Amino acid sequence: MIRKNKQFYSKGKLNFLTFANDKYISRANAIEFANRFKHNDEIIVWEFGCGTGQFALNFLDELKNNKEVYKKTQYLLFDFSKKFLASTKKLLSGHGHKNIETVYYEAPDEIPRDKVHYVRMNEFWDDLYADIYTMRKGKVYNIEKKKYESNPGAREFLKLLPDDSSVVLNTSAAKHLFELNKKLVYSGVIDVFDYGFNEIELPFDTSLGFVKREAEHVTYDINFIYMKAFARALGLNVYVEMQDNYVNSVFSGLRAVETEDGLYYMNDNEIKKNKDKLKLRGYSQSFITGAIKEENEYYHMRIWK
Ligand SMILES: C[S@@+](CC[C@H](N)C(=O)[O-])C[C@H]1O[C@@H](n2cnc3c(N)ncnc32)[C@H](O)[C@@H]1O
Known part of the structure; x- marks a missing residue:
């Protein structure tokens, strides 16, 4: 990788x-x-x-x-x-x-x-590089390395999640x-x-x-x-x-916005000034007026x- x-x-x-x-x-x-x-x-x-x-x-x-x-x-x-x-x-x-x-x-x-x-x-x-873990046959399985591992941290994490979930641990x-x-x-x-x-x-x-x-x-x-x-x-x-x-x-x-040349923060005036660009990018009118906020x-x- x-x-x-x-x-x-x-x-x-x-x-x-x-x-x-x-x-x-x-x-x-x-x-x-x-x-x-x-x-x-x-x-x-x-x-x-x-x-x-x-x-x-x-x-x-x-x-x-x-x-x-x-x-x-x-x-x-x-x-x-x-x-x-x-x-x-x-x-x-x-x-x-x-x-x-x-x-x-x-x-x-x-x-x-x-x-x-x-x-x-x-x-x-x-x-x-990160490892991705899941539970298989009651044991912690490292999907990236294709092997079972005794990894108490990954086990504790997977216990919190529904069966068949996988979880990233950012090893590097x-x-x-x-x-x-x-x-x-x-x-x-x-x-x-x-x-x-x-x-x-x-x-x-x-x-x-x-x-x-x-x-x-x-x-x-x-x-x-x-x-x-x-x-x-x-x-x-x-x-x-x-x-x-x-x-x-x-x-x-x-507020955070995405344009074709990058990710930016803009205040309400800057958002209004760039509204055509932002609409092309898929931002709604209610985002532009500030009526709804977007999570990122x-x-x-x-x-x-
Ligand atoms: C997504 S880019 C981000 C660049 C910059 N920080 C930015 O926000 O525009 C990731 C940067 O990390 C460097 N990089 C990725 N993996 C690396 C590694 N293992 N060791 C050193 N540099 C690495 C890449 O060359 C690249 O410059």
Whole structure:
């Protein structure tokens, strides 16, 4: 799977839509970041799965408004696509080379740097290998590896679900978090922006949210329930909220929308201005007027030491 995804990304193709390009979310992040770390002597940031580097560009553009914090920030970008690393370097060249570094890295390996204050990941964990479990003959069966396993965690999880359900446990994301924890300083923070599920809803549709998505590359939904438990087992603090909630905690009145060139947050005026585009995309008149709100599956997971 890693090989397949690496081939896909090494073409440097950008046919995934993520919120990384969205100005509101990177601005919200930069404002909050500056407040949190303003008293540090140094601030080391790691971003994993940087793609084209668009998030980092928007983030640093906003951070520049706070010269003190901007000067102290060292921003490292990790990816296994050399093509993306090269284009990121170019995109960020306006921010100077001294404080920016691109690092070739294949997750969930050990991270080849010493310490970090702030970690950022935008739709990165869902690209990492996960295991999918079900119960067969009263035993835990690993569908991906095609074998029975004694896995108490998977068993406990499957007990909560109707017979024949399957459940994703994000094995490599958990290993990656284990590696991050070794390098995260006390008071350090990890922000994960990704899609998946954070609760088990009833009536339960066994094919909902627990599936591997396989287009040109393989992705897995994040089982935030499992990742929260894993983070707590490492002694870390954690909460999960809707991404909309996060972005609206700094701004307000923003709603998530999808257009042909990406995922964005827009306020009511911006939604009205883009109404023709959004209607073509399938948004209803009542969404545009704000009469109904749409649920989405994008989450923000915050972990801190
Ligand atoms: C869905 S893209 C998201 C890119 C960017 N964060 C964004 O939101 O636009 C996933 C990124 O993770 C990188 N990636 C995927 N699996 C990886 C792995 N095992 N190790 C390192 N990088 C990986 C890909 O090259 C790609 O840049």
